[in-house]
Amino acid sequence: MPDSAIIIPSVLNGLTTGGLYALVALGLTLIYGVLHIINFAHGALLMLGLYAVYFLNVQFGLDPYAALLIVPPAMFALGYALQRGIIGRASHGRDENILLVTLGLSIIIENLSLYFFRSDTRTVDTPYSFDVVEIFGAFLPYPKVVAFVGALMTAALLWLLMSRTDLGRAIRALAKERKGAQLVGINADHVFAMSFGLGIACLGVAACLLLPSYYVNPQVGSGFVLIAFTIVVLGGMGSFVGALIGGLIIGVVEALGGLFLGESLGQIGIFLIFILVLIFRPTGLFGARA
Amino acid sequence: MKTDRKLLMLIAVFGLIGLAPMLIAQDSLLNIIIMTLYAALLGQAWNILGGYGGQVSFGHAAYFGTGAYAVAVLQVQFGINPWIGLVAGGIAAAAVGAFIGFCTFRYGLRGSYFALVTLAFAEVLRILSNSVDFTGAGVGLLIPLERSAANFQFVSKEGFFWVIWILTFAAFLTVWKIGNSRFGAQLMAVRDNEDAARALGVDAFRVKMGAIMLSGFFAGLAGVFYAQYFLYLDPHIAYGAAISVESLLVPIIGGMGTLFGPLLGAAFLHGLSELSRAVIGDAPGISLVLYGVLLVIMVLFVPRGLAGLASHLRSGKPGQPRAEEGKGHA
Numbered sequence: 001m002p003d004s005a006i007i008i009p010s011v012l013n014g015l016t017t018g019g020l021y022a023l024v025a026l027g028l029t030l031i032y033g034v035l036h037i038i039n040f041a042h043g044a045l046l047m048l049g050l051y052a053v054y055f056l057n058v059q060f061g062l063d064p065y066a067a068l069l070i071v072p073p074a075m076f077a078l079g080y081a082l083q084r085g086i087i088g089r090a091s092h093g094r095d096e097n098i099l100l101v102t103l104g105l106s107i108i109i110e111n112l113s114l115y116f117f118r119s120d121t122r123t124v125d126t127p128y129s130f131d132v133v134e135i136f137g138a139f140l141p142y143p144k145v146v147a148f149v150g151a152l153m154t155a156a157l158l159w160l161l162m163s164r165t166d167l168g169r170a171i172r173a174l175a176k177e178r179k180g181a182q183l184v185g186i187n188a189d190h191v192f193a194m195s196f197g198l199g200i201a202c203l204g205v206a207a208c209l210l211l212p213s214y215y216v217n218p219q220v221g222s223g224f225v226l227i228a229f230t231i232v233v234l235g236g237m238g239s240f241v242g243a244l245i246g247g248l249i250i251g252v253v254e255a256l257g258g259l260f261l262g263e264s265l266g267q268i269g270i271f272l273i274f275i276l277v278l279i280f281r282p283t284g285l286f287g288a289r290a
Numbered sequence: 291m292k293t294d295r296k297l298l299m300l301i302a303v304f305g306l307i308g309l310a311p312m313l314i315a316q317d318s319l320l321n322i323i324i325m326t327l328y329a330a331l332l333g334q335a336w337n338i339l340g341g342y343g344g345q346v347s348f349g350h351a352a353y354f355g356t357g358a359y360a361v362a363v364l365q366v367q368f369g370i371n372p373w374i375g376l377v378a379g380g381i382a383a384a385a386v387g388a389f390i391g392f393c394t395f396r397y398g399l400r401g402s403y404f405a406l407v408t409l410a411f412a413e414v415l416r417i418l419s420n421s422v423d424f425t426g427a428g429v430g431l432l433i434p435l436e437r438s439a440a441n442f443q444f445v446s447k448e449g450f451f452w453v454i455w456i457l458t459f460a461a462f463l464t465v466w467k468i469g470n471s472r473f474g475a476q477l478m479a480v481r482d483n484e485d486a487a488r489a490l491g492v493d494a495f496r497v498k499m500g501a502i503m504l505s506g507f508f509a510g511l512a513g514v515f516y517a518q519y520f521l522y523l524d525p526h527i528a529y530g531a532a533i534s535v536e537s538l539l540v541p542i543i544g545g546m547g548t549l550f551g552p553l554l555g556a557a558f559l560h561g562l563s564e565l566s567r568a569v570i571g572d573a574p575g576i577s578l579v580l581y582g583v584l585l586v587i588m589v590l591f592v593p594r595g596l597a598g599l600a601s602h603l604r605s606g607k608p609g610q611p612r613a614e615e616g617k618g619h620a
Contacts, residue, residue: 086590090589092593096402099346100589101585101589103535104584104589105582107535107585110575111576115573115576115579262421268414275410279393282399
């Protein structure tokens with residue numbers, strides 16, 4: 001039985017990883033909360049964002065954190081176009097059709113990346129990649145602490161946007177009562193695409209904060225997909241607070257699972273949580289709707 | 291007498307396919323036909339649950355991998371003959387189907403949630419098979435080479451052809467039978483509108499359980515065949531996402547909920563990937579890009595698949611997307 005000298009750093013480390021997971025899940029939960037669709041291409045789009053940050057760094061020497069000014073807006077535009085051009089037309093009245101189309105998109109994006117970028121795993125070199133910060137006697141990687149703070153700030157910004165701006169009001173109106181919102185003059189197609197774009201922009205933020213402590217290859221996104229779904233389901237579909245807390249819980253579960261069960265079996269806890277929550281409490285910890 | 295015509299057509303089509311070994315001498319060409327039949331079997335397995343039952347699964351690798359591991363583990367660890375493993379693999383996969391079905395249908399999971407949970411189950415199995423010793427963990431299992439018909443390892447491709455021909459034909463006959471049975475009518479009623487079906491006295495839980503077990507059984511048989519044909523398995527092959535994607539792609543392209551859809555889809559997909567290999571070469575990922583593009587195009591524009599396209603071309607009426615015919619919401 002490992003004692004607290006091992007467990008506390010492990011939990012803190014899990015919390016910072018969880019912050020990153022939460023960042024990925026925020027976009028997913030925003031998209032679900034408004035459009036009621038499950039975006040299966042979320043991981044593939046995160047991978048695209050990571051490549052964008054990587055090439056900006058390698059080609060132009062741009063710091064990954066400076067890429068925050070470029071990558072999220074570009075991802076927003078991509079998300080807007082995808083929703084308006086493809087995903088929004090796919091449902092034919094069945095949710096599963098959207099799941100299938102986003103699955104198709106993720107297959108396309110992943111394999112095009114494999115074709116163009118090859119399967120090499122790449123990392124960026126920044127002066128702070130190996131810096132550490134001491135918190136409660138635990139030494140945590142500096143980029144992960146930055147990402148953790150970034151996740152909290154992104155969640156706060158999203159909350160402000162949703163509660164204080166006209167766009168946020170329009171998004172919430174559409175999520176609650178689609179016909180009514182359209183009757184008062186809200187352009188549903190446009191606002192849906194804006195929400196999808198915002199969700200994908202969150203991935204852009206995640207990519208910039210993630211890359212200094214992580215890596216990128218064409219398969220990197222698929223590892224995040226189920227984890228992000230788990231967080232969203234655990235926190236309650238469409239809840240920002242839920243995504244944040246769910247992300248932290250999953251990060252800690254993964255860290256402790258790895259500590260007690262070993263690297264390969266450790267991840268199983270995440271999927272078991274996913275299955276159990278969906279079966280017994282599909283509204284999640286903070287979800288309002290059934 | 292429309293249904294009898296379907297049966298005659300089924301027998302005629304499989305009869306024609308059965309001529310292949312006599313007409314084709316090259317092993318490489320026969321291999322394509324074997325892999326097409328295998329894909330049709332896997333797709334038809336998915337079609338029972340997803341096409342006829344309306345329960346879209348993202349995790350059919352769970353059944354495929356269980357069948358494949360059953361036959362491999364029984365041989366390697368216990369020295370049990372693979373023909374017994376064929377039956378055991380099918381039954382083990384059906385049991386996994388029963389377990390997943392019980393966990394999900396019991397609690398009323400539908401639509402996208404069902405899809406995601408099946409994916410999570412397949413992932414759990416992948417991690418487990420990657421971690422325990424008797425599946426060979428991450429290294430995988432190599433089935434020892436011992437070529438003989440009694441050992442389910444044929445010297446020529448023709449032996450494998452007849453095995454997959456029989457298994458696939460059996461799956462198609464089963465689905466033809468489902469289409470004409472009370473069980474099939476109830477299954478389609480549950481797909482089209484579960485609440486209405488229940489109001490009419492259909493035991494939706496039992497019907498879906500039947501479908502997921504049958505579906506798992508045939509997917510398990512496909513897994514057994516795969517293991518014997520390639521004689522190697524690892525967690526990524528057996529429980530990886532590629533198998534789950536292939537098994538849903540085949541019937542979606544061919545036509546969900548139709549008898550011949552999976553065969554059309556399998557032939558189309560394998561034809562396409564051979565063609566792309568001939569034209570573009572063996573570039574990594576390109577044939578999968580085509581699969582993804584096809585999936586998007588089919589769901590967007592041809593939701594009833596090739597079979598639906600064929601039938602409305604014949605009747606000369608413009609096609610309607612499935613949902614607009616009243617296929618209910620989840």
